[in-house]
Amino acid sequence: MEHDETEETGIKKFENFFEGFIFWSxxxxxxxxxxxxxxxILYLFKFFQELYHTFHQTIELHETEMMLRILGLVDISMVMNLVVMVTIGGYSIFTSRIDVDHHEDKPLWLEDLDAGQLKIKLSTSLASISGVQLLKAFINYKATAEQTSVEGIIIEIVIHMVFITSALLLSQTEKITHSYKHGSHAKTTAKELGD
Structure with a gap:
């Protein structure tokens, strides 16, 4: 009997060690x-490099070219937002909670953030970035038409629509999953209160 308990304790210790290692990973x-x-930080350098070139060429640039340069800066800032979301959101969801609940500068998008909501935020960011790229193609249509075929522009539109559709499907899936979780939780709570 003691041998069985010792063996069980040894297995339990190994199991605890193994689970601890998996959790640490x-x-x-x-x-x-x-x-x-x-x-x-490197991308921030690229932003200021583009801003510097735009500033020095402001007088020479046509209005359309200026608009394209500004859209390029918007594009860089949106990609930067995406990187920040992945960095902070991914770390706080998958690695370790960031203790900023009482910090006055806590971003609103961190409120009750989970993996599903992070996916939705990322997919909508990707749709926004592809929208800016598409807007740049439409504004500079003459130059774009010389560089790429109509098929290329159609492909850009299709890619943009895929991003929008995936964002909508992810948000709908999250909404269904979220309502299912809360519905089953509410039933459990009501049952416990009834007992």
Missing amino acids: RWVQAPMYIGLSFGA
Whole structure:
């Protein structure tokens, strides 16, 4: 009998160690988030480089070219937002909770953020970025038509529609899943109160 208890205790210790190691393995992602932060800094440099070139060429630029340069800056800022969302959201969901609940500068999008909501935010960001790219193609249609065929523009439109559709489908799936979870939770609570 004692032999069985010792064997069971040994298995339980191994199981605890194994589960602890699996749980610890979430920290393997942390260097990627640090890398994304450095990538954001590099992209910030690119933003100011583009702004500097635009500033020095303001007088020479036609209105359409100026609009395209500004849209390029908007595009960079939207990609930066995407990187920040992945970095902060991914870290706080999958690695370790960031304790900023009482910080006055806590971003609103971090409220009750979970993996489903992060996916929706990312997919809508991708749709927005592709929308800016499509807007740039339409504004500069003459130059774009010389560089790419009509098929190329149609492909851009299709890609943009795929991003929008995927964002809508993700949000609908999350809404159904969220209402199902809350519905079953409400039933359980009502049953417990009834007992």
